[in-house]
Amino acid sequence: MTKIRIGLFGFGKTGKQVAGEFLNDKHFELVWVVRRNETDLGKYASHLLGHEFKAGKLFSVNDIGPDFYRKNPVDVLVDFSSSDGIQYYEAAAEQGIKIISAISKYEEQDFQLLEKLKSKTAMLYSPNITLGVNFLLIASQVLQKIAPHADIEIVEEHFRKKNETSGTALKIAETLGLEKDKHVNSIRVGGIVGKHEVIFGLPNQTIRIIHESISRAAFGQGAIFAAKWLIEQAAGLYNMENYITDLFRRNIPVY
Ligand SMILES: NC(=O)c1ccc[n+]([C@@H]2O[C@H](COP(=O)([O-])OP(=O)(O)OC[C@H]3O[C@@H](n4cnc5c(N)ncnc54)[C@H](O)[C@@H]3O)[C@@H](O)[C@H]2O)c1
Numbered sequence: 001m002t003k004i005r006i007g008l009f010g011f012g013k014t015g016k017q018v019a020g021e022f023l024n025d026k027h028f029e030l031v032w033v034v035r036r037n038e039t040d041l042g043k044y045a046s047h048l049l050g051h052e053f054k055a056g057k058l059f060s061v062n063d064i065g066p067d068f069y070r071k072n073p074v075d076v077l078v079d080f081s082s083s084d085g086i087q088y089y090e091a092a093a094e095q096g097i098k099i100i101s102a103i104s105k106y107e108e109q110d111f112q113l114l115e116k117l118k119s120k121t122a123m124l125y126s127p128n129i130t131l132g133v134n135f136l137l138i139a140s141q142v143l144q145k146i147a148p149h150a151d152i153e154i155v156e157e158h159f160r161k162k163n164e165t166s167g168t169a170l171k172i173a174e175t176l177g178l179e180k181d182k183h184v185n186s187i188r189v190g191g192i193v194g195k196h197e198v199i200f201g202l203p204n205q206t207i208r209i210i211h212e213s214i215s216r217a218a219f220g221q222g223a224i225f226a227a228k229w230l231i232e233q234a235a236g237l238y239n240m241e242n243y244i245t246d247l248f249r250r251n252i253p254v255y
């Protein structure tokens with residue numbers, strides 16, 4: 001079996017869990033991990049995460065020179081770093097590396113860059129790569145069609161240190177045609193990994209669709225799902241919910 005070679009940006013709270021999921025899946029080889037700080041460079045993510053085999057050599061962003069991707073080839077780059085990571089995509093796309101961006105918050109110019117690169121390679125952008133939240137996104141659209149006059153509010157809850165508004169909640173608002181400033185409600189407490197709720201208010205009843213990520217491993221499992229699919233795709237910019245909808249239409253179980 002030919003393994004899909006993965007390069008990972010980010011080795012923080014989420015990157016470590018994502019690395020762990022790729023290391024545990026026999027379809028993948030985690031080749032390298034790039035982080036911003038200089039800790040443990042040259043060591044292997046696999047060793048740091050308790051495995052005996054060598055995989056996922058740690059590099060710094062400063063190591064990404066013109067030859068980095070040629071000398072350290074991978075099939076898919078998975079980004080759980082920060083929006084700064086996008087500056088390294090073009091060189092990867094030039095090498096035909098497919099790209100999964102899981103960055104939750106981008107500025108307008110970042111989206112423009114993704115649009116520009118989509119002719120060069122297959123890319124998937126998802127501010128929340130869990131399968132579950134993408135089910136919520138699809139189910140919310142169905143419910144809105146059935147009950148177009150319902151009041152809709154979105155509530156997102158995350159860990160106390162998350163500064164920005166949830167990219168997922170903003171995407172849900174945009175998809176449902178809601179004003180982001182008015183209908184997205186944010187709560188920051190303790191260590192909540194990520195919870196999104198869409199509330200449909202009707203005169204005598206309320207419907208709530210809730211998704212909660214219990215562990216950051218859910219993001220790794222979503223990235224694995226996305227990578228297995230993206231490896232087969234032609235150049236273009238894709239997202240998770242289109243893919244899940246496609247499986248649903250074709251009656252193929254997703255999970
Ligand atoms: N799409 C999703 O499903 C999903 C899920 C969880 C987190 N995220 C996003 O992933 C990102 C990371 O989240 P986190 O909680 O792990 O944050 P974190 O602060 O714990 O970790 C960030 C990591 O990225 C590294 N980093 C920062 N800038 C970098 C760069 N330019 N190149 C390489 N490495 C860089 C840091 O050194 C650190 O290792 C955030 O944007 C977050 O919103 C997305």
Ligand SMILES: O=C(O)C1=N[C@H](C(=O)O)CCC1
Pocket residue numbers: 014104105127128162165166167168169193194
């Ligand atoms: O920062 C995070 O951690 C997460 N952010 C998301 C968002 O902004 O919507 C969702 C997943 C976890």
